[in-house]
Amino acid sequence: MEVISAGILAGGKSSRMGENKARLKFGKDSFVEKIAKECSDFHEVMVSVDDRAKYSDLPYRLVEDDKKGYGPLEGIFQLLKASKTEYVLVVATDMPFINREVLNKLANLVTGEEDCVVLCVDGKIQPLCSIYSKKVLSVLEQMREKEIHRPRLLYKSTITKYVEISELDEDAIAVDNINTKEEYCRAMQQMKAKRGN
Template identity: 35%
Template sequence: MQATGIILAGGKSRRMGTNKALLKIDGLTIIERIAAEIRKITTEIIIVTNNFADYQFLNLPMVEDKIKGKGPLAGIQAGLAESKNEKNLIVACDMPFISAQLGEFLLQTLDEYEAAVPEVSGTLHPLYAAYRKETIGAVNRALDDENLKIRHFLQMVNTKIVKEDEFPFTLKEEYLYNMNQTNEYEHALRMHHEKKKR
């Protein structure tokens, strides 16, 4: 599929105390795991980061936030501006178990919508979601208005909130698992260990 994977790696990782994208599971950094998974369904991968040196080893194109200090919405703006494709999959850099199958389904949903965002157990996941390049206009308006909540931006475009029962496969909780604190990283290591034993 002609699509771009945009990995947001611009956060400060304050709660983790170290760069969470570079933490390792089974010898691979989280960001390497993410890149390997989305490579299955995209034709281009872009890293959005304000520290190029950290991710040089990936040999992937990098772009920095055009507006600093505005959180994930600014990262989405930078990624969409750089993307060569109409369809884009946004991924936060702290999601070690993302699923290409889920990403592909979200990208296909863009045939009819401008954005496709999974919702699980009442929680919206806009940082593993699909966005058409044209939504950058709404992103720019939200940034101009200082409305930095992605939820607000989603109300400005034709968004499909995809509920659990709408996926044509079993949506595993791990697909959308993200880590902000040390105990969540430790839990991810246990999850991976259990998965390997199966």
């Protein structure tokens, strides 16, 4: 297996939630802490942030956005630049059901030939739970300059392997993202139900 770092995207606006999603509690940990624990098998855990001061209490390497407001591709760009490894697993901070097993299986699919290994759910790409190589930095830089925000254009310009979540986990809940208070309440109920089983 390639040596891979992990990067958690925590710099989003959380506008639909009304509060910082990274800090929402999921059991005894916040979203960002829970995901960091699931990434502990990776070479290093970094956290992509819009403002370093807001996350200074976290015991992980913080990687700050340079191009403010550009969105998640800025986080991916900065994580790749900061990484000590060729590949970085990128995970959004609003995926509290993501688990170590799925992430490790995804990492094991990296052969060194791919620029991107992209997770999909029923054919729908999940760019914020995927693996990227430093080889895509030049393409990302061009996209930043042109204000292009769509990851699909990155994949069209690079060697990309697509992986269905069903190949890694029979329960697609692993990549459910939480955007609203209602979704958060539902997720908490699901977590409690899982613990009850």
